[in-house]
Amino acid sequence: MEKTWNNKAWFLVLPVLVLVAFTAVIPLMTVVNYSVQDTFGNNVFTWAGTEWFEDLLSSSRFWEAMVRNLIFSFIILAIEVPLGIFIALNMPKKGWGVPVCLVLMSLPLLIPWNVVGTIWQVFGRSDIGLMGYYLNAIGIDYNYVQDPFDAWVTIIIMDVWHWTSLVVLLCYAGLVSIPDAFYQAAKIDGASRWAVFRYIQLPKMQRVLLIAVLLRFMDSFMIYTEPFVVTGGGPGNSTTFLSIDLVKTALGQFDLGPAAAMSLVYFLIILLLSWVFYTVMTNYDAER
């Protein structure tokens, strides 16, 4: 058949292109625009070149927030992924327990982020909070408002409580797709419980785990609402993550130029790290 060569197909994708332009490309370009200018009141802009980027990359405040953020992401991945796998492995595969467990697991995911923050903010208070009060009552000195370590513990527990379910549900989906014959064959082959996990369950979960790790990494690296509600970035700057720092700069001080530069750097970091994660995990996959 003779092929027709023309550009009419562009008209078909035009609506999507326009939509993407308005929602993503134009805002992004606005940010790029801000990042190279200095702003004053009355919409007066002056060219600033790469000044904001240079400032940012040499600012210790930025690097500290970044390191904090990386540590935070690493800790919650190290907890949520194994814990999620463990819970998924122990969830019932059939019977009335399945819907019960699924609903229980979904509940934290259904709660709006600021509400999660408020819940834990109250829960941890040493005067009226259920957890805070009783921890102090049994002699543990716990105060997330003044002690940086307690603040970290609170935020990490909160994130684990909020997001482990996501890992659980993804892993569970991977697990229930394994046909019974695999478990039967493993019994015939005399495989131990560990071998069943290592050679049957883990390989089948690998793809969903990749998604879980990526999602949890990106989300935790961009975390804002919950720690902001609970600690407001404090005590001191001890829980000031990149996003909190960014909002403080942009909205607190109305420094649009530095904030825009920071947004771009932040965006590139997440893009880069996600790409690294994805490449490493898919390469590992292909190698095997």
Next chain:
Amino acid sequence: MARIDVNHVRHSYLPNPRTDADFALREVHHIFEDGGAYALLGPSGCGKTTLLNIISGLLHPSHGQLLFNGKDVTTLSTQERNIAQVFQFPVIYDTMTVYDNLAFPLRNRGVPEPDVDRKVRETLDMIDLASWAKKKARGLTADQKQKISLGRGLVRSDVNAILFDEPLTVIDPHMKWVLRSQLKQLHRRFGYTMVYVTHDQTEALTFADQVVVMYDGGIVQIGTPAELFERPRHTFVGYFIGSPGMNVVPVAIEGRTATLGSERIELPGVPKAGSGAVELGIRPEYVRLGRDGMAVSITKVEDVGRHKVVRAKLEGRDIAAVIGEDETVPAEPKVRFDPAGINIYADSWRVEMGA
């Protein structure tokens, strides 16, 4: 190797079975002799896989007892029974190499590595995958994957029995022949007790010394392929084995004579009394088409290559006859029943004939 006694085993998947209909396996009482090659043959849902899983210990029967070499193993786990089983669809360990897949059952049992290597290499040669040993198992075709599953079943030489659950379903026809004859060879060489589940009669008849025909949760007949063909104990066996299946027509019996409508058929003997509806069964191979006998009207002639199948009506009943490839159908066709091939059934079960 072991002799397997299945003692009055019944199994239901329901918690509180009451009637016979609740049982997937109504009652099986049979001895699988040490070193025998058995085929469990039957339609889907007849309970053959259930029986197999009970032998391997993947299922524990609701009632009854299982003995290996006289030792009660009813409550033992699959591992403790030391059984090999191959499933219908390939089960492979994706992340391992072909070699490691085959070594897996041995290593799990702590077999020393030199022995593992020897056994695995033997098995690899047997299933013709030696050149793939170092490759990851996940990239293989369905055929090759199933060969690995087979290989894992065959790699241990000390097993009590090897069970096959329709293992060649996903294999292409040519390879089926090759693998089946390899299994047969293995059986002759090592004398494994083998139980082979299938719904394909050719597979059952070529593989096994003894074919166990199952129907509706029970065993209806156990015999050599020839016995099943010549003397089906139940009309189901007659229908199920043979292509086309046995002709079964209702008759009235008087002494040595059976009456079918207006026709009278001489029997080879006097049938012992049986209760229920009386039927005469004769395989198409024993229906002689010619110029004398009972008048039939031909409805169809199917040429299947080596022979022809003639479909006809006799006294309003459909019957089939097999004739040679070169034979022709006469203008006024008539049939005779060869007495050697006549069986009489009362209430679907075969009755003996006296002199």
